[in-house]
Amino acid sequence: MGVNFVGLVPSASFDNKVPECPHGPMLLFEKADDCGSKAGRQFYACAACRDRKQCAFFLWRDERLPAEKVRQWRQRAAGESRAASHRQRYDRARTILSGGGAQYCLTCTALVPASAAAEHRSHPTRPADTESARRPTQLLRPRACNKSSAQYLFSPDTVTVLDGVLGAAGVRRVLCCGTPRLHEHLLSAGQRDSLLLDLDERFEEFWPPETFSVYNMFNHHLISEEGHRAYREFVQRDGGRGLAVFVDPPFGARLEALALTLRTIADECGSQPAVFLVLPYFNEPDVLRNLPGLHMTDFRVEYDNHNKYTSAAGGRKFGSPVRLFASVAPQLVTLPEPTYRLCAPCGRWVHADNRHCDRCRSCTSKDGRPYRHCAPCGRCVKVTWQHCAACDRCALPDHPCAGQDRGVNRAVSAPTQPKRPAGHQPKKKPKRRRK
Numbered sequence: 001m002g003v004n005f006v007g008l009v010p011s012a013s014f015d016n017k018v019p020e021c022p023h024g025p026m027l028l029f030e031k032a033d034d035c036g037s038k039a040g041r042q043f044y045a046c047a048a049c050r051d052r053k054q055c056a057f058f059l060w061r062d063e064r065l066p067a068e069k070v071r072q073w074r075q076r077a078a079g080e081s082r083a084a085s086h087r088q089r090y091d092r093a094r095t096i097l098s099g100g101g102a103q104y105c106l107t108c109t110a111l112v113p114a115s116a117a118a119e120h121r122s123h124p125t126r127p128a129d130t131e132s133a134r135r136p137t138q139l140l141r142p143r144a145c146n147k148s149s150a151q152y153l154f155s156p157d158t159v160t161v162l163d164g165v166l167g168a169a170g171v172r173r174v175l176c177c178g179t180p181r182l183h184e185h186l187l188s189a190g191q192r193d194s195l196l197l198d199l200d201e202r203f204e205e206f207w208p209p210e211t212f213s214v215y216n217m218f219n220h221h222l223i224s225e226e227g228h229r230a231y232r233e234f235v236q237r238d239g240g241r242g243l244a245v246f247v248d249p250p251f252g253a254r255l256e257a258l259a260l261t262l263r264t265i266a267d268e269c270g271s272q273p274a275v276f277l278v279l280p281y282f283n284e285p286d287v288l289r290n291l292p293g294l295h296m297t298d299f300r301v302e303y304d305n306h307n308k309y310t311s312a313a314g315g316r317k318f319g320s321p322v323r324l325f326a327s328v329a330p331q332l333v334t335l336p337e338p339t340y341r342l343c344a345p346c347g348r349w350v351h352a353d354n355r356h357c358d359r360c361r362s363c364t365s366k367d368g369r370p371y372r373h374c375a376p377c378g379r380c381v382k383v384t385w386q387h388c389a390a391c392d393r394c395a396l397p398d399h400p401c402a403g404q405d406r407g408v409n410r411a412v413s414a415p416t417q418p419k420r421p422a423g424h425q426p427k428k429k430p431k432r433r434r435k
């Protein structure tokens with residue numbers, strides 16, 4: 001069971017073009033067959049919304065639509081785009097802000113001039129001026145409506161570290177994909193240029209088309225021609241030199257689609273930009289499979305509005321499980337002391353709690369917990385695990401055991417078995433991301 005990503009594929013019904021929904025070209029998926037042997041039926045679905053309640057556009061690949069249906073489809077897809085242009089909304093917002101006494105209405109998700117305050121009396125509002133409008137992620141309520149568009153904002157400390165990492169890597173321009181808080185920091189710090197690409201159209205009131213465009217990162221779709229021009233100019237400046245792409249994708253992102261997008265950006269900028277990606281440590285295998293140029297750093301990415309993904313009180317005991325992945329050389333990803341330290345043998349910055357293992361020749365903790373080396377396994381394991389002679393591997397003391405009844409502690413403390421051949425490690429079930 002499950003659904004596999006196929007790609008951006010033309011459809012006969014749509015004159016051999018990729019069918020589009022209001023969120024741009026749709027992705028082709030394949031329903032995986034139960035036993036995984038036969039190829040399942042293929043279908044087009046929205047690249048941005050995984051819930052059909054948010055975007056109802058759907059088409060079986062083997063379904064041939066009559067011309068009239070195709071016409072209606074196109075009309076509906078175009079009709080759902082908004083009336084005012086980005087430029088118009090931005091200019092109107094500037095006028096409201098300079099008039100004084102403006103408010104941001106959280107119900108209407110729009111700036112309201114002082115003269116219209118009465119109409120929003122019963123709505124929650126926040127005072128807004130030209131200064132607070134520079135930091136819209138503090139003014140707007142983070143989106144939380146559903147998992148594919150929920151917004152988790154970097155903590156101030158995390159933003160500072162990320163800016164430092166970009167500086168050490170020689171980055172002068174950042175294409176911020178789904179990172180509005182990093183974007184607003186970069187613009188006000190003034191060290192690096194930034195262009196934000198994000199699905200959240202509320203930002204149109206706060207940034208002009210030169211610094212923000214509504215965008216879908218899973219099909220590389222820029223909503224407006226103006227946005228497309230700004231993007232091209234931005235990535236191609238200096239022949240693409242000094243450019244980084246920084247992505248914090250939403251929960252459960254399709255990394256195959258994102259990898260395709262990153263390849264397209266590299267093609268369009270004319271050189272290979274530095275890539276930074278933010279995902280939990282347990283997505284590492286998925287990241288390395290789809291984006292083999294990236295490596296996982298030990299930097300724990302923290303969020304303001306996520307009660308688990310923080311080191312603050314109430315957070316996860318071993319800190320945030322979210323990590324920064326980077327394409328630049330590991331030694332360039334400098335992290336602040338004393339929380340992090342440079343490991344000389346590894347040649348990379350790691351968390352101070354991450355101990356170097358001489359036998360593994362690396363700092364082996366992935367999830368932030370201490371690890372210890374198991375000689376029979378020939379690798380480092382979580383300290384809560386014990387080597388099980390019956391299973392010939394390390395596991396939790398009460399694991400379901402291959403040799404005996406469950407619940408019996410079969411741990412041995414002395415190394416007795418030889419190393420297991422590589423590739424014979426029992427597979428761990430991948431955990432789902434919970435942002």
Ligand code: SAH
Pocket residue numbers: 047048143148149150151152153154177178179180181182183197198199200215216217218248249250
């Ligand atoms: N940590 C980041 C925010 C990450 S939340 C920061 O502090 O800057 C994920 C972001 O991706 C949100 O801003 C959301 O609007 C955006 N997003 C969600 N789906 C998207 C898509 N398909 N394409 C582009 N952006 C998307």
Ligand code: ZN
Pocket residue numbers: 105106107108109119120123
């Ligand atoms: Zn209102």
Ligand code: ZN
Pocket residue numbers: 343344345346347350355356357361362363
């Ligand atoms: Zn090390």
Ligand code: ZN
Pocket residue numbers: 357358359360361364372373374378379380
């Ligand atoms: Zn080890």
Ligand code: ZN
Pocket residue numbers: 374375376377378381386387388393394395
């Ligand atoms: Zn072991």
